[in-house]
Amino acid sequence: MLRYGHRSARDFRVTSHCALVARAFGAEQIIICGAQDNDLAKSIEKVTKNWGGTFKTSFSESWQKEIKKYKESGFFAVHLTMFGLPVNKAMPKIRKQKKVLIIIGSQKVERNVYEHADANVSITLQPHSEISALAVFLDRFFDGNFMTKKFPQSKIHLKPQLKGKGVLSNTD
Amino acid sequence: MLRYGHRSARDFRVTSHCALVARAFGAEQIIICGAQDNDLAKSIEKVTKNWGGTFKTSFSESWQKEIKKYKESGFFAVHLTMFGLPVNKAMPKIRKQKKVLIIIGSQKVERNVYEHADANVSITLQPHSEISALAVFLDRFFDGNFMTKKFPQSKIHLKPQLKGKGVLSNTD
Numbered sequence: 001m002l003r004y005g006h007r008s009a010r011d012f013r014v015t016s017h018c019a020l021v022a023r024a025f026g027a028e029q030i031i032i033c034g035a036q037d038n039d040l041a042k043s044i045e046k047v048t049k050n051w052g053g054t055f056k057t058s059f060s061e062s063w064q065k066e067i068k069k070y071k072e073s074g075f076f077a078v079h080l081t082m083f084g085l086p087v088n089k090a091m092p093k094i095r096k097q098k099k100v101l102i103i104i105g106s107q108k109v110e111r112n113v114y115e116h117a118d119a120n121v122s123i124t125l126q127p128h129s130e131i132s133a134l135a136v137f138l139d140r141f142f143d144g145n146f147m148t149k150k151f152p153q154s155k156i157h158l159k160p161q162l163k164g165k166g167v168l169s170n171t172d
Numbered sequence: 173m174l175r176y177g178h179r180s181a182r183d184f185r186v187t188s189h190c191a192l193v194a195r196a197f198g199a200e201q202i203i204i205c206g207a208q209d210n211d212l213a214k215s216i217e218k219v220t221k222n223w224g225g226t227f228k229t230s231f232s233e234s235w236q237k238e239i240k241k242y243k244e245s246g247f248f249a250v251h252l253t254m255f256g257l258p259v260n261k262a263m264p265k266i267r268k269q270k271k272v273l274i275i276i277g278s279q280k281v282e283r284n285v286y287e288h289a290d291a292n293v294s295i296t297l298q299p300h301s302e303i304s305a306l307a308v309f310l311d312r313f314f315d316g317n318f319m320t321k322k323f324p325q326s327k328i329h330l331k332p333q334l335k336g337k338g339v340l341s342n343t344d
Binding site: 013023025047084115129 | 185186189192193195196197219223254255256257258259260261283286287289291292294295296297298299300301303304305306307308311316318319321323329330332333334335336337338339
């Protein structure tokens with residue numbers, strides 16, 4: 001999953017949310033194109049350390065280079081944008097791909113991204129958020145399996161409750 | 173839909189995303205509990221003016237007061253939190269309700285919210301984002317009808333495209 005246009009301080013929270021969504025909904029890694037942001041990387045790694053799984057975070061100076069590299073190694077590049085094809089129409093073709101690179105932007109999207117992507121895909125045809133677009137896309141792509149997804153080697157996990165908070169450590 | 177814990181400058185983007193998600197995925201209004209933020213209200217109203225529909229934004233000083241008011245007028249209060257019941261299990265009961273108040277928090281959640289809610293509901297049992305939780309909840313609640321939802325009196329609408337941007341005004 002590729003996030004382009006990260007500026008350290010200003011985008012910290014939104015990019016963090018993107019990374020956590022990617023992890024929780026089943027993506028393997030996030031590549032952040034923009035400012036190298038060690039605080040952000042540490043924050044995401046801390047979540048993975050506590051909550052399990054093998055989610056990876058890395059940075060790149062060039063989204064063009066990354067998209068080219070992934071496409072050359074067989075990835076199908078899906079750019080999430082409100083200008084794209086409706087997700088329901090686009091999904092059958094995307095599901096047939098073995099390897100998918102999801103691209104989400106920030107507020108300013110360079111025109112070229114639309115051309116580099118194999119498919120531009122829209123969630124709602126309305127303005128909302130790259131965070132929600134990513135979540136709904138991954139939910140559809142993995143057919144809602146996020147509730148049963150396992151995150152190996154988690155230190156903590158939750159005991160779902162109608163009211164209150166139930167947190168268990170893995171030694172409970 | 174109720175968002176609690178808004179601080180003007182710091183939360184502008186995240187609360188904006190929450191509001192736009194609420195609108196795009198079919199909620200009727202957002203009540204923001206926390207700082208009165210006229211810039212935020214204007215920004216959301218501008219989207220509704222251009223993109224149509226009747227989405228409303230308002231502010232309140234007290235989430236307790238709002239929840240009490242809505243519950244007393246027959247609303248079922250659903251708090252989205254990773255500590256809650258899995259969305260798939262909780263949804264059948266929620267779907268039977270005529271009026272639903274969705275509550276989403278910010279980084280610090282007061283313990284009382286868990287008690288005031290009729291149901292605490294979790295999307296993924298993992299940490300991610302209130303923005304994604306809201307989107308996935310509304311997607312499930314409305315059974316994915318966001319792609320066909322109409323926003324009356326929009327000034328612009330999109331022409332979905334595999335590549336490039338297609339924007340039409342309503343006079344085209």
